[in-house]
Amino acid sequence: MDIKHYMQTLGQQARAASRRLARASTAEKDAALTAIAAAIRRDKEILLAANARDLEAARAAGLDAGLDAGLDAALDAALMDRLTLTAKGVDNMAEGVRQIAQLADPIGEMTDIRFRPSGIQVGKMRVPLGVIGIIYEARPNVTADAAALCLKSGNAAILRGGSEAIHSNRAIAALVQEGLQIAGLPAEAVQMVDTTDRAAVGELITLREYVDVIVPRGGKGLIARLLAEARVPMIQHLDGNCHVYLETEADPNKALRIVENAKTQRYGTCNTAESLLVDREVAKMLLPMIGHMLTAKGVEIRGCEETRTIVANARPATEEDYYTEYLAPVISVKVVAGLDEAIAHINQYSSHHTDAIVTENHTQAMRFLREVDSSSVMINASTRFADGFEYGLGAEIGISTDKIHARGPVGLEGLTCQKWVVFGNGHVRS
């Protein structure tokens, strides 16, 4: 198989289909989504059988790798978990597609149409980006989810899932294409890269002519690798090193609740707090209580020298700790001299994902809100809220830690852009 030629062909077909998708009516798109959801429910057993083939292959490969290279058993279990499709998982996948059908159609919205002194009327119209490349890892449900988001936003999609899920992805993609055709839309509007050859990824991220944006959905390892080679713009999501800062006027109860929720509700999510900053004035009051709570929950504390004089069981934090997204029951803690130091520390060490202040002081809160350069900045709320559903986007294609195009949780709107529209009546420029 000539991968370069194969990917060019997918790209050309996607571009052609994207023209049709861009002018598809809301009813056509919703009919396709409804048909896809119904097909997924109908073919549950077929999907589970396809998934069983992937699981079997992964188990065999895992055993091989385990024998060959002493592969980490826990990592292996996590991969199997992401790869597994259950009957309930299939239902959730169908329900997810159905919910996307019910979201408002972002396409065609015209805003800010205003008369200009020249007599023309100028404004903006929201339109699809065109062709979206989605690159993801083991989870097969991303195939249905990403396809549905692209379809609703009028974009054609090229999906490149993990090779370990190829049978599951193939089965899901067939149902997506069936749904498109039922609604009278081109099957090529959603295409799966049907090869496990990794060269296909290299082609996809450099197909400037046919692909308008790449959305990687996976760990930061994947994204860092893509970033180095991509020639197509990417909605990138690197790490989530999130901070909670307890200011001098922090309400102790809110501080405790928020740190507990931000750090311990889930350890593996990107909006989990990884670092706690405490103002010197209140460190002696707040840190013992918070240290106790964290220790009781089994969270390891790595603190600055001052923290360690207050929290006896804190281990020393290194410079590296303050840059680290642990994704584990570990937290770094630093005592700071005030708001200026807190903001400077966050702007230096944060990954610009989500950072929160706890304070009752309005002026301090508003300064933090403005001056912290992160995609989500919060006052008296847990960093765990940084999420497309919590923000009311209805769905989330990813979280961008970049500043260009989309920042923070990205919903349907992030898969669109605005063009300018001009209404005249024979107007010419003088």
Next chain:
Amino acid sequence: MDIKHYMQTLGQQARAASRRLARASTAEKDAALTAIAAAIRRDKEILLAANARDLEAARAAGLDAGLDAGLDAALDAALMDRLTLTAKGVDNMAEGVRQIAQLADPIGEMTDIRFRPSGIQVGKMRVPLGVIGIIYEARPNVTADAAALCLKSGNAAILRGGSEAIHSNRAIAALVQEGLQIAGLPAEAVQMVDTTDRAAVGELITLREYVDVIVPRGGKGLIARLLAEARVPMIQHLDGNCHVYLETEADPNKALRIVENAKTQRYGTCNTAESLLVDREVAKMLLPMIGHMLTAKGVEIRGCEETRTIVANARPATEEDYYTEYLAPVISVKVVAGLDEAIAHINQYSSHHTDAIVTENHTQAMRFLREVDSSSVMINASTRFADGFEYGLGAEIGISTDKIHARGPVGLEGLTCQKWVVFGNGHVRS
């Protein structure tokens, strides 16, 4: 001089200054702009003297190059024209800076703040991008203009002008830094790359850590070259191959006016029409009149076979012609079978800059508006209106032919992004 180290230092200083700029008040930024405008007016003679040094060096170099390589005299004259700063040019530069001071401050605007079922309030805040790299060619006035736009939008700027303008740019940059300091803002908020070594450009467009976006202001040659090497996102502007489509229900008077204005008002601008599409049903009625007008204005017509049966003096158009931005008194003309062919032709051959339809038919007009995939799409108006000032942006840093981040004319808002802000009262996620 170690260019890599020099550019790293500029980058670090810009990043540090950008933190201060991001929190600068509107009054501080406007005070700096007002001081810069005053300094430019005050030092008019100094600026003209610096410019005279550049002109002298360019003349000497031009003579050398002319003798050595038979350099095109017209090209040479165009370069000298762009490089020359007149007394009136200096006044205009100062006036431009003053006008930017008077624009509304885009920074800090909060929108769409809404309560969510969880009890938090979520919305967006407009913030600067951070550090903007501007790469431009001979025109020294860009130094003041770009600095003022970055400053007003709260961004630090690194300016890399053409080496032939280095004395002029140095003199202008010194006045910008004076104005910043008068207003109590860091001089490093606007830095000029003070070397003619071209390696500096290569460094600037790969300084991901310190530069958030590159705005090239110059010809498409410059941009294509940068695009190949850039690792920093770029607000790119490639060519402007703009179309006017005369639909079957085009009003003949409006058609004539619009084609005349779009093609002949100015030949060298990116929003000039380069290609005319005419519906077969009305070609025999409209083309003779339009051909006559174009010929009278000295515009060369390159037409399809059908065009040539109607317009006697039309030369044959090649496939290449339909892709070409002439920037000259030449136009390609094609007779098409209807709206579908017109839209398909434009989406294939256009540079996605600006395309217009002339028609009295509402349904056809609205289909064109939606389905043409260009940054500006117009009904019954000249493509020449595609411009930041005509659109009411107050100023223009460039025109983007890209779909990501900014599309079409880019004003102050294109130098900003929106972060999410969350207001809670001790809220945690359940």
